[in-house]
Amino acid sequence: MxxxxxxxxxxxxxxxxxxxxxxxxxxxxxxxxxxxxxxxxxxxxxxxxxxxxxxxxxxxxxDKATGELKEENWDGIGEYGNNIxxxxxxxxxxxxxxxxxxxxxxxxxxxxSQIGQYNEETNEYQAKFESKWNNISQEDLVGMGQSVFLVQCAPCHGIDAEGIDGKAQDLTKRISKESVLDVINNGANNFKTDFPGGMPAGMASGKDAEEIAEYVAGGLKGTAPAMWAACSSCHGENGEGMDYVAPNIKNYSDKLVATVLKDGKKSIIGSMPSFDGRLSETQVKAVANYLRSIGE
Known part of the structure; x- marks a missing residue:
């Protein structure tokens, strides 16, 4: 010992x-x-x-084992009922x-905590930022949106927002005909936070689907196809969507851009990750205003 x-x-x-x-x-x-x-x-x-x-x-x-043996045993091997x-x-x-x-x-x-201190300072800065730009002009808002876009979005969508050889969505227009057809045929449920119901597949087919896709991709201009009534029941007659029912398919509204950045998006090109928490509300609004300005 x-x-x-x-x-x-x-x-x-x-x-x-x-x-x-x-x-x-x-x-x-x-x-x-x-x-x-x-x-x-x-x-x-x-x-x-x-x-x-x-x-x-x-x-x-x-030490030697002592105590009272339990009744249960296996092939003569038992255990003592001693306390722990x-x-x-x-x-x-x-x-x-x-x-x-x-x-x-x-x-x-x-x-x-250094992490706690960092979070406090970040929240304080964000509150100061939001307060500073609370009454920002439209011109400054678009300028801010362009700056944010060049840093956060351009690596995939390109500085001209045209999608870098089709590897990301062309943001100079709301949606392509191919994307509309894909959603009609396969359905979509990208935006679960704000539009939890999603869109079911098979709302139209054949010629009707082609006509709807062309109409939506063209910015909802001209005469609406006969089957547009099925779409407008959720997306609205003007295509600008309904809260908690369906997103805007006419233009990049503030709510749509905020939803895409929060939930991410999966399309025929690929998947866009969520940017939730990376941009302030003012910056998200600025990006939406910038996208609308380049699509006009």
């Missing part, structure tokens, strides 16, 4: 030395009590773990107590 204790002490010293060697620069005693507690916890965990392991290794080597070891029970309860302390009192739940 004496040799095991000596070995345990040597192991503790070796582990603590290795810990301090790897992270010692972070633990300047007295400068940050959180780091001091962390180092103290490391010492406690290493010490308790080693000595508990030594205790039970010694018991395994020297006191040491293990105390460790279990202690772990729960420590967990509750750490969760409600310890770091980082109620202490300084």
């Amino acid at each position: 004496k040799s095991m204790v000596i070995g345990g002490i040597i192991l503790i010293i070796a582990l603590m030395t290795g810990t301090y060697f790897m992270a010692g620069d972070s633990f300047a005693l007295g400068e940050d009590y959180i780091n001091d507690l962390t180092m103290l916890g490391a010492v406690a965990i290493i010490g308790i773990t080693v000595f508990v392991a030594l205790k039970y290794v010694n018991q395994i080597k020297n 070891p006191t040491g293990w029970a105390l460790m279990f309860i202690g772990t729960i107590v420590w967990m509750m302390w750490y969760f409600f009192i310890g770091y980082p739940t109620n202490q300084f």
Whole structure:
């Protein structure tokens, strides 16, 4: 047993030395009590773990099984009905107590957090930004939208918004004939947040689908086809959509752009990821105004 204790002490010293060697620069005693507690916890965990392991290794080597055997056995192999070891029970309860302390009192739940500070500063800046541009003019709004577009959107849609060889939606017009046909044939449910019902497939087919696709892709100009009535029941007679029913298919309204940026979009070209949280409300509105200005 004496040799095991000596070995345990040597192991503790070796582990603590290795810990301090790897992270010692972070633990300047007295400068940050959180780091001091962390180092103290490391010492406690290493010490308790080693000595508990030594205790039970010694018991395994020297103790003999005692107690009353249970009636159940398997091929003559049974187990004693002894209580759980006191040491293990105390460790279990202690772990729960420590967990509750750490969760409600310890770091980082109620202490300084760089992430928390960053979020506070970001929210403060966003509020300042929104306040500054609360009464922005139409000209400034379009200019802001162009700046945001060039940074956030142009890498895929191109600086001219024409989609870079068809790899992304051509934003100089609301929608292409091919896209309209794809939605008519296969349905769509891109905007689950604002339009949870989606659009079912097969609302039209054949010549009727072709006529609707041409009408919508052409900006809803001219005489509406006979089957347009089926579409207008949700999208509205002017194609500008209905809240919580169907999106605008005539132009890039503020609500449509906000919905696309929030939910992302899947089309025949590919999938656009969500930009939720990356732009402020004013910036989203600015992008919508810019898109409408280049499509006019």
